Amino acid sequence: MTIGGIIVNRGRTSQGRPADDHHGWHPTSAHTTAIAVGTLLLAISILAARPDIALVGIPGLLAATWATTTRPTTPLTTTLHEPPGPTAPGELAATLRLTTAGTPGTTPTADIAHLRITAPGHRDTHLALATTRKPGAGEAGVREVALRLSSVRTGPQETFSVDVRGSRHGLWEEEPTEVGGARRLVLPGAAPLGRLPLPRRLRGLTGPHSSRRLGDGSELRDIHPFTPGDRLRRIDWRTTARRSPELDTLYVRRTYSSAEATAVLVVDSRDDVGPDLRTWRGYGTLRVDEPTSLDLARHAAASVAQALVETGDRVGLEDLARRRRPLPPASGRRHLRRVVHGLALAHPKDRAADHRVRPPQVPADAVVYLFTTVLDDEPLHLVRTWRAKGHPVVVVDTLPDLHPVIEHHLWIAWRIARLEREDRLAALAGEGVPVVRWAGSERDQAAVRFEALARAAERNAPGPSTSAPRAAAP
Amino acid sequence: MTRYLVAEWIRRTRLRLADPAARPLPEVTVGSGPGVRGWVLRLALAVLCPLLLLTAAGRSPGLAAGLVWTVVVLATILLVVRPTPAAAGGVVVGSGVLLWGFEPGPFDPWSFVVALLAYLLTRVTWWAAHVPPGGRAEAAALLVGWRRDLGVLGATVLLGGLAMLAEGTTLPAAVLLGACSVVGIMLLALATNGSARDDGPSRG
Numbered sequence: 001m002t003i004g005g006i007i008v009n010r011g012r013t014s015q016g017r018p019a020d021d022h023h024g025w026h027p028t029s030a031h032t033t034a035i036a037v038g039t040l041l042l043a044i045s046i047l048a049a050r051p052d053i054a055l056v057g058i059p060g061l062l063a064a065t066w067a068t069t070t071r072p073t074t075p076l077t078t079t080l081h082e083p084p085g086p087t088a089p090g091e092l093a094a095t096l097r098l099t100t101a102g103t104p105g106t107t108p109t110a111d112i113a114h115l116r117i118t119a120p121g122h123r124d125t126h127l128a129l130a131t132t133r134k135p136g137a138g139e140a141g142v143r144e145v146a147l148r149l150s151s152v153r154t155g156p157q158e159t160f161s162v163d164v165r166g167s168r169h170g171l172w173e174e175e176p177t178e179v180g181g182a183r184r185l186v187l188p189g190a191a192p193l194g195r196l197p198l199p200r201r202l203r204g205l206t207g208p209h210s211s212r213r214l215g216d217g218s219e220l221r222d223i224h225p226f227t228p229g230d231r232l233r234r235i236d237w238r239t240t241a242r243r244s245p246e247l248d249t250l251y252v253r254r255t256y257s258s259a260e261a262t263a264v265l266v267v268d269s270r271d272d273v274g275p276d277l278r279t280w281r282g283y284g285t286l287r288v289d290e291p292t293s294l295d296l297a298r299h300a301a302a303s304v305a306q307a308l309v310e311t312g313d314r315v316g317l318e319d320l321a322r323r324r325r326p327l328p329p330a331s332g333r334r335h336l337r338r339v340v341h342g343l344a345l346a347h348p349k350d351r352a353a354d355h356r357v358r359p360p361q362v363p364a365d366a367v368v369y370l371f372t373t374v375l376d377d378e379p380l381h382l383v384r385t386w387r388a389k390g391h392p393v394v395v396v397d398t399l400p401d402l403h404p405v406i407e408h409h410l411w412i413a414w415r416i417a418r419l420e421r422e423d424r425l426a427a428l429a430g431e432g433v434p435v436v437r438w439a440g441s442e443r444d445q446a447a448v449r450f451e452a453l454a455r456a457a458e459r460n461a462p463g464p465s466t467s468a469p470r471a472a473a474p
Numbered sequence: 475m476t477r478y479l480v481a482e483w484i485r486r487t488r489l490r491l492a493d494p495a496a497r498p499l500p501e502v503t504v505g506s507g508p509g510v511r512g513w514v515l516r517l518a519l520a521v522l523c524p525l526l527l528l529t530a531a532g533r534s535p536g537l538a539a540g541l542v543w544t545v546v547v548l549a550t551i552l553l554v555v556r557p558t559p560a561a562a563g564g565v566v567v568g569s570g571v572l573l574w575g576f577e578p579g580p581f582d583p584w585s586f587v588v589a590l591l592a593y594l595l596t597r598v599t600w601w602a603a604h605v606p607p608g609g610r611a612e613a614a615a616l617l618v619g620w621r622r623d624l625g626v627l628g629a630t631v632l633l634g635g636l637a638m639l640a641e642g643t644t645l646p647a648a649v650l651l652g653a654c655s656v657v658g659i660m661l662l663a664l665a666t667n668g669s670a671r672d673d674g675p676s677r678g
Contacts, residue, residue, distance in 0.1 A: 030559040030600050037563040041570045048574050051637045052585035056530075056570045058633055059593035062626045111618045114604055115504075123499045126609030128601070129506055130618050146505030160502070169619055170600045276495045289500050406489045 024175030025072045031171040034060035067171035076100055076110040076131060076166030078179050082159065086185040086344065089295075092149040094160055094181055100131050100141045110166030110174060119149055120158045121288030131166070151288035154188045154298050155344050187344045188298035193307040193447045195454035197394055197434070199367040202259035208312040215257020226250035261313040262329045264362050265301045265339070268372035268379060269294055269321040269346040275400045277410050296398040297371040298343045300438040300446070304369055304396075305343075309336040317342050318360040320378075321349045329363055359385045367392045371438075373399040374424050375417065383433055394434050394453070397425070401440035509612040512605040516554050518598050523550040526569050526591040533584050534575025542572070553595075557602035566592045581638050589630055597623070 034057075041057035044050075077099040087093075100109040110131050117125040131143055147160055159181035166174040202209050214221060223239050226249070234252040243251060272294040273279070274286040286292055291299070305315045309331055316329035317339050327335075327342050359382045362368055368391050372379040383393050399421075405411045428435055436449045490496075524546045531542045549565045573588055605611045 028559070030596070033559040033563040034596070037566050040567055044567075044570055044574065048576075049578060050574055050581075052582045052634070053570045053574050055585045055630065055634045055637065056566060056573065056589045056592050058630045059589055059626050060566070060596055062629050063593075063622070066622055066626065112615050117502050117504065119502050121499060123501050123608070125502045125504060126512070126606050127504055127506065127509075128605055128609070128611040128615045130612060130614040146503075148503040148505075150500035150503065167604075169622060170597070278495065287495070287499070403494045404489050404492075406486055406493065 024075070025168075025172050026175075027067070028167070028171055028173045031064050031067060034064040034171075038064075063169070064171060067169045070169070072109050072166075072168045072172050072174075074100065074109045076113060076164065076174060078113075078162065078164040078177060080160060080162060080179045080181050082181050082184065086187045086341070089152050089154055089186055089189055090150075092151055092157060092159055092184065092186065094147045096145040096147055096162060096179075098129070098131050098143040098145065098164070110168055112167045112170075113143075114165045114167065115145075116163040117147065118161045118163075119151075121151060121153075121285065122149065149288070151186075152291055152295070153286075153288050154186045154291075154295050155347060157184055157186050159184055185341075185344050187340050188295070188302040190302040190306040190340075191299065191443070191447070193303050194451045196263075196304060196307055196450050197367060197392065197453045197457050198261040198263070198313070199365050199392055201365040202261055203365050209259050209261060214254055217255040217258040219256040221254045221256050223251050224254050226252050260331065261308070262316070262363055262366040263304070263308050263313060264316040264318060264326075264329065264360075264366050264368050265305060265343075266318040266320060266360060266368055266370045266382070267297050267301055267343065267346050268370065269297065269319055270348055270378075271373060271375060272348050273373060273375070273399070275403050277402060277405045277414055278407070291400060293373045293398045293400055294346065294348070296400060296438050296443075297396070298346065300396045300398060301343050301369070301371050302340050305336055305339045309333070309339075315339055316363070316366070318362075319346045320360070321346065326360060329366065362386060362389075362391055365390075367394065369394050369396060371396045371398050373397070374421050374428075375399070377424065380424050380427060383428060384431070387431070387433070394436065395428060396446075397435055397437045397439070399439060506610075507612050507614050509610040510616065511607070512602065512609040512611070513607040515598055515602040515605060515611070516557065516607060519553045519557060519595070519602055520550055522591065522595045522598060523553050523565055526565065526588065526595055527572060529584065529591060530569040530572040530588050531575075533573055533582050533588075534577065536575055536577060537572065545572075553599060553602075557599045559596070559600065559603065562596050562599035565595060583638070586631060586634055589634070590627060593623070593627065593630075 038057035038061035042054045045052070045054035079097045079099070080094050081097060082094040096115070098113050113129045113131050115125070115127045115129065117127065129143065129145065132141070147162075149157075149159065151157060161178065161180045163176050163178050165176040198209070223236060226235065230252045234254070236251050236253045239251045239253075240247065240249070243249070272286075272292050274292045275290050276284070276287070278284050279286050301317075305317075308315045312331060314329035314331045315335070317327040319326070319342065327339060368386050370379060370383065370393060372395065374380075374395070374397060379395065383395065386393050402414070405414060425435055434449075434453050436446050436453075437443075438446050527542070527546045527549060531537055531546075545568060549568060552561050553565060569588055569592055573582065573585060601611055601616065
């Protein structure tokens with residue numbers, strides 16, 4: 001920290017002397033100018049024998065005199081308070097606390113604070129504030145200022161950097177100080193979804209769904225003669241009395257066992273593209289008030305994960321760009337938080353796809369939700385591999401709605417890329433892979449589309465028709 | 475071919491006008507009281523500067539109108555473009571010279587108005603120098619030093635009144651006293667105990 005031109009570290013100058021009373025206050029050029037103007041006008045008035053000319057410079061001289069007699073001695077202390085832990089999109093906020101050691105009315109200290117607030121993707125904000133508020137409006141000598149970013153982006157985000165300079169009477173100024181916010185993690189939000197496509201075969205002995213296997217459940221399968229191993233409490237006495245009045249054969253009610261579905265969310269985080277094609281070249285600034293493809297993928301995946309966990313199903317997470325252990329499928333609120341946290345940390349990595357020699361391993365009988373922009377052939381290969389192994393796949397298209405481009409070469413490049421992408425989507429549709437779009441106005445239709453897919457799968461799926469969410473993806 | 479080029483030009487112009495990426499970046503939301511934008515302060519300067527110079531020049535009928543208007547326009551442009559204390563000081567000195575008009579004369583009561591406008595111009599210039607056109611100054615911050623400003627202006631009126639009263643007298647002592655008081659104020663203002671880049675009090 002530099003105070004009055006002296007480098008001060010931990011309260012001491014470079015010579016080791018204490019710098020307690022070095023608060024960096026120095027008179028401004030306005031102070032010097034006021035004295036110079038007053039002196040000059042006084043000289044002119046003497047030369048011209050006109051005292052009224054000197055009067056023009058008197059207010060400035062008086063103000064400079066007043067400022068000299070009230071030299072500030074205490075610094076303006078600034079701290080930035082941010083709520084701990086991760087946050088949600090649109091809620092990146094902090095509180096700037098301006099503390100004056102004394103009361104500006106009695107102890108000479110800063111009466112105005114000049115702020116320059118910078119944040120990535122935002123305009124610089126210049127603001128001049130009074131360091132004290134009205135009496136009774138809060139703690140004496142303390143001014144709290146609420147700050148909020150307009151970012152809708154998710155994942156790790158840089159926050160505020162505030163340069164503060166105190167001034168007194170406009171004639172004394174303090175050396176500027178800088179306070180900065182920490183890098184914060186913005187977790188993706190989740191939109192409510194209805195029923196979702198589920199795998200054809202369900203796993204486990206407990207869960208919210210009825211499987212096609214016999215077992216302990218609530219769904220009636222059939223009435224069957226008693227066999228060794230059947231529980232006595234399952235004997236249906238009414239049926240037995242009707243079918244075997246002599247009680248030579250007992251009948252039991254057999255039910256389908258309950259089961260749970262397993263879903264794996266695969267996030268294609270190898271690229272992160274925004275609606276502005278000019279930023280696709282690797283340079284240019286992505287706007288923070290528009291979601292990118294990765295933001296949409298995080299949002300869609302969090303929504304699907306929440307819908308599945310709420311119905312008691314198991315959800316796992318795979319990140320295509322990172323070579324780390326995937327989150328194995330599990331259920332419960334705590335696991336949902338882990339999934340959302342993992343989604344927030346997904347980000348592109350250079351040539352990450354080159355390291356993957358084969359598609360991510362997926363548990364048996366799991367449905368795969370692939371969140372991708374389909375801008376290259378890799379998703380197509382992944383889908384075909386999973387389907388060849390018998391996994392139903394649902395592709396969620398997370399390419400944002402693009403802005404029109406003016407540059408001719410970009411327009412041509414995008415036409416070619418778009419045609420290739422449409423070919424891939426058409427190939428997926430031809431192979432019976434459902435593609436749900438999750439961008440712009442079509443995001444609102446995504447829940448309806450998922451519901452339609454779930455119903456279509458339910459009609460085609462063998463086994464019991466259940467009221468619980470159960471469907472098979474095509 | 476020409477039709478295609480015209481259509482292409484119209485398409486590009488339409489796209490350029492409706493380009494969503496060209497809109498300004500969002501601003502950080504700050505929870506502060508009502509305020510004034512920086513461009514309003516510059517607008518106030520554009521009004522105050524001609525007002526001050528024309529008020530001062532109006533008391534000197536001998537000045538050429540072309541010269542006065544040239545000075546007014548140049549000074550206003552300078553202040554609006556570069557609102558620095560030095561520029562404001564130059565305008566204040568200029569107003570004093572215009573008030574003088576290079577002619578001897580009695581104590582002009584309009585000098586009170588000129589002094590008030592000069593002080594107001596100096597304060598607004600300071601604010602304009604510290605708040606960029608897109609920035610904002612809280613209204614409470616603008617009014618922070620109003621007691622001091624009233625005190626300064628009251629003292630100026632008092633000194634001016636005394637000067638007016640002493641003007642008709644032939645007492646050299648009164649004139650000397652007035653001059654000494656102004657010089658005393660100046661010396662007090664200069665006693666800042668340090669340079670403009672103050673390193674604090676000296677240590678033994």
